Amino acid sequence: MNLHRRLVTLADVARESGFGESTVSRVLRNQGSFSKRTADRVAAAVVELGYVPNRLAGSLAGNATSAGSQLVGIVIPSLANIVFPDLLRGLTGALDRTGFQSVIGVSDYDPDREEALVGALLSWRPAGLVVTGVEHNPGTVALLRAAGIRVVEMIDTDGPGLDLVVGFSNRAVGEASAAHLLGRGYRRIGYVGHDILRDLRAGKRLAGFEAALNGAGHGLIDREIVAEPSSAAAGRAALDRLLDRTPDLDAVYFSNDDMALGGYFCCLARGWSIPHRLALFGYNGLDITAAMPQPLSTIRTPRLRIGAVAAERLAAGGPAETIDLGFELMEGATA
Amino acid sequence: MNLHRRLVTLADVARESGFGESTVSRVLRNQGSFSKRTADRVAAAVVELGYVPNRLAGSLAGNATSAGSQLVGIVIPSLANIVFPDLLRGLTGALDRTGFQSVIGVSDYDPDREEALVGALLSWRPAGLVVTGVEHNPGTVALLRAAGIRVVEMIDTDGPGLDLVVGFSNRAVGEASAAHLLGRGYRRIGYVGHDILRDLRAGKRLAGFEAALNGAGHGLIDREIVAEPSSAAAGRAALDRLLDRTPDLDAVYFSNDDMALGGYFCCLARGWSIPHRLALFGYNGLDITAAMPQPLSTIRTPRLRIGAVAAERLAAGGPAETIDLGFELMEGATA
DNA sequence: AAGCTGATTGGCAGCGCTGCCAAACTGAGA
DNA sequence: TCTCAGTTTGGCAGCGCTGCCAATCAGCTT
Numbered sequence: 001m002n003l004h005r006r007l008v009t010l011a012d013v014a015r016e017s018g019f020g021e022s023t024v025s026r027v028l029r030n031q032g033s034f035s036k037r038t039a040d041r042v043a044a045a046v047v048e049l050g051y052v053p054n055r056l057a058g059s060l061a062g063n064a065t066s067a068g069s070q071l072v073g074i075v076i077p078s079l080a081n082i083v084f085p086d087l088l089r090g091l092t093g094a095l096d097r098t099g100f101q102s103v104i105g106v107s108d109y110d111p112d113r114e115e116a117l118v119g120a121l122l123s124w125r126p127a128g129l130v131v132t133g134v135e136h137n138p139g140t141v142a143l144l145r146a147a148g149i150r151v152v153e154m155i156d157t158d159g160p161g162l163d164l165v166v167g168f169s170n171r172a173v174g175e176a177s178a179a180h181l182l183g184r185g186y187r188r189i190g191y192v193g194h195d196i197l198r199d200l201r202a203g204k205r206l207a208g209f210e211a212a213l214n215g216a217g218h219g220l221i222d223r224e225i226v227a228e229p230s231s232a233a234a235g236r237a238a239l240d241r242l243l244d245r246t247p248d249l250d251a252v253y254f255s256n257d258d259m260a261l262g263g264y265f266c267c268l269a270r271g272w273s274i275p276h277r278l279a280l281f282g283y284n285g286l287d288i289t290a291a292m293p294q295p296l297s298t299i300r301t302p303r304l305r306i307g308a309v310a311a312e313r314l315a316a317g318g319p320a321e322t323i324d325l326g327f328e329l330m331e332g333a334t335a
Numbered sequence: 336m337n338l339h340r341r342l343v344t345l346a347d348v349a350r351e352s353g354f355g356e357s358t359v360s361r362v363l364r365n366q367g368s369f370s371k372r373t374a375d376r377v378a379a380a381v382v383e384l385g386y387v388p389n390r391l392a393g394s395l396a397g398n399a400t401s402a403g404s405q406l407v408g409i410v411i412p413s414l415a416n417i418v419f420p421d422l423l424r425g426l427t428g429a430l431d432r433t434g435f436q437s438v439i440g441v442s443d444y445d446p447d448r449e450e451a452l453v454g455a456l457l458s459w460r461p462a463g464l465v466v467t468g469v470e471h472n473p474g475t476v477a478l479l480r481a482a483g484i485r486v487v488e489m490i491d492t493d494g495p496g497l498d499l500v501v502g503f504s505n506r507a508v509g510e511a512s513a514a515h516l517l518g519r520g521y522r523r524i525g526y527v528g529h530d531i532l533r534d535l536r537a538g539k540r541l542a543g544f545e546a547a548l549n550g551a552g553h554g555l556i557d558r559e560i561v562a563e564p565s566s567a568a569a570g571r572a573a574l575d576r577l578l579d580r581t582p583d584l585d586a587v588y589f590s591n592d593d594m595a596l597g598g599y600f601c602c603l604a605r606g607w608s609i610p611h612r613l614a615l616f617g618y619n620g621l622d623i624t625a626a627m628p629q630p631l632s633t634i635r636t637p638r639l640r641i642g643a644v645a646a647e648r649l650a651a652g653g654p655a656e657t658i659d660l661g662f663e664l665m666e667g668a669t670a
Numbered sequence: 671a672a673g674c675t676g677a678t679t680g681g682c683a684g685c686g687c688t689g690c691c692a693a694a695c696t697g698a699g700a
Numbered sequence: 701t702c703t704c705a706g707t708t709t710g711g712c713a714g715c716g717c718t719g720c721c722a723a724t725c726a727g728c729t730t
Contacts, residue, residue: 009687022689025689034708038709060688061686085415085417089414096440105431233625268628345717346716367678368678672730675727681720684719695707
């Protein structure tokens with residue numbers, strides 16, 4: 001470990017290879033003109049010295065006024081639900097191909113924390129910033145606008161965006177879910193969800209769902225909402241409580257597949273037949289739900305594609321726009 | 336958007352507030368001495384101008400020779416399995432508290448890709464680097480050593496580490512799993528797993544498992560290994576094939592809980608009673624398995640703590656060492 | 671009033687790299 | 701041999717910030 005030794009710099013490579021700094025820089029970035037022989041000698045010196053470029057310096061020098069570095073900042077609300085890692089997967093996959101690196105912040109569904117993270121990420125002068133959802137603190141919006149860089153808001157298209165918006169309508173998801181259940185003849189429908197004060201998109205789905213039910217003249221019979229984050233355990237416990245209180249429901253809509261999976265386990269444990277005694281409908285299209293003995297009826301969201309499209313647009317430039325990637329209703333066997 | 340306007344710099348704040356750059360810098364970093372009145376004026380100017388510090392410049396200037404920036408590089412093999420987001424959660428949670436930002440790379444279980452990522456991350460002169468597992472390319476090891484920064488290898492303690500190692504013994508996990516099954520009287524034991532050529536830690540668990548079985552005079556009766564990444568669907572299909580071939584097994588050990596969940600669904604679909612007709616044993620202690628009608632028998636790993644401890648040690652300094660955080664056997668109801 | 675100590679403050683040289691521009695070199699044509 | 705366009709190369713001024721050190725100031729003491 002050369003903890004105390006100076007790290008190798010471009011000047012060292014220049015000296016070792018016998019060329020000037022600018023020439024070495026050009027070779028390393030494969031930009032401008034230089035001869036094959038020069039490139040070989042520089043490459044040899046790089047290997048010889050074990051040179052690792054300093055991107056801090058590179059970004060500072062190269063492009064100080066605007067989109068400086070080759071970094072992209074990403075703010076997601078959580079890592080606990082596989083949905084967000086899936087988005088990250090789509091993002092990093094596409095970003096890698098264009099030579100960008102991702103700096104990640106987790107806001108924990110807290111708008112103030114989001115604002116702090118946006119500020120921290122901007123201090124790295126990223127080429128672009130990806131945030132989740134279209135609702136933000138005024139301060140966050142101000143920071144984003146003042147930064148003068150590309151901003152992508154992921155997942156939710158229900159609302160005006162700052163720049164690029166890539167996702168789908170959560171409200172429409174709720175409406176489609178209700179239409180499906182009504183179409184299958186279910187009438188006494190309940191809801192099991194997690195904290196909609198924090199997860200605004202879950203709230204929008206529920207709003208769309210209820211609106212569609214009401215529009216058809218059937219209301220939502222009962223609901224059970226937990227304060228904790230979504231999980232199978234929370235879904236199972238919540239459905240238990242809901243059914244204890246209102247046993248004569250014929251279908252339940254869940255805030256997501258984690259909760260729905262818990263509901264499925266609840267029915268298994270009660271010995272209730274699905275979907276005859278009770279129908280279940282989820283949201284997200286988690287891979288796991290396809291492996292169930294009865295595939296879960298749910299809405300599959302294009303998470304990887306949202307991430308990929310967001311990353312491509314970030315790099316590519318173009319006008320501000322909202323890109324609706326839609327969603328897919330999986331009929332399944334539980335509703 | 337001031338895409339074309341110069342961004343606000345520290346010099347602007349200095350001019351606006353009427354102090355020198357050094358004073359403003361000191362105030363912003365809350366370091367050195369300055370009067371309350373100065374701090375207030377500087378703060379006002381910052382708000383007035385909407386100043387966002389440039390950490391690229393800060394890190395370059397402040398600490399160019401060694402651990403430069405306030406960045407930490409993290410390389411994980413995948414985002415598809417919730418295990419790695421959990422590690423990230425532990426890491427980012429602890430890192431946030433110390434003011435570090437995480438730059439993340441996903442290697443896709445590919446050592447060459449890992450090497451490339453380590454190089455790319457090092458070019459940001461991170462204060463430390465977190466990688467997964469103790470097996471790396473020689474080139475990766477060389478980069479890590481030459482960087483002269485803190486390195487943490489997560490998850491696996493089976494092997495010599497470069498600097499800090501935080502995790503547990505995967506081999507011991509396999510041995511403990513075998514001991515549990517043997518202790519419960521199971522003798523005709525099979526294995527269902529995913530690609531152990533890529534997921535080396537799954538390979539180590541299997542090695543420990545087999546060694547323990549053999550040591551007790553009982554071999555592994557049959558195994559079914561899929562080439563794809565682990566998933567519930569893969570686990571279900573694989574168990575189906577295994578049972579078609581060798582129906583008289585009395586227990587199956589899975590490479591992880593995703594696969595085991597698929598196995599559970601397989602048994603449900605076949606109408607096989609668990610654990611009497613077939614016992615199932617997993618690995619990871621995913622939250623979801625606790626919500627099952629019969630909680631899965633599995634090994635719970637301290638994923639969040641591994642991340643948290645790794646982050647703390649990274650920031651704190653200290654000698655090279657291996658920290659074994661152990662694991663917990665969850666008795667469950669399936670084995 | 672002069673001297674002294676400790677708290678504040680500012681000037682300026684870099685950190686490692688890239689962009690700009692001028693210098694040096696090359697080979698073909700006159 | 702000389703000229704000229706095109707290619708290859710190097711010198712040097714910053715990018716925005718921090719660390720160092722000197723300058724200034726305030727409050728006491730003698």
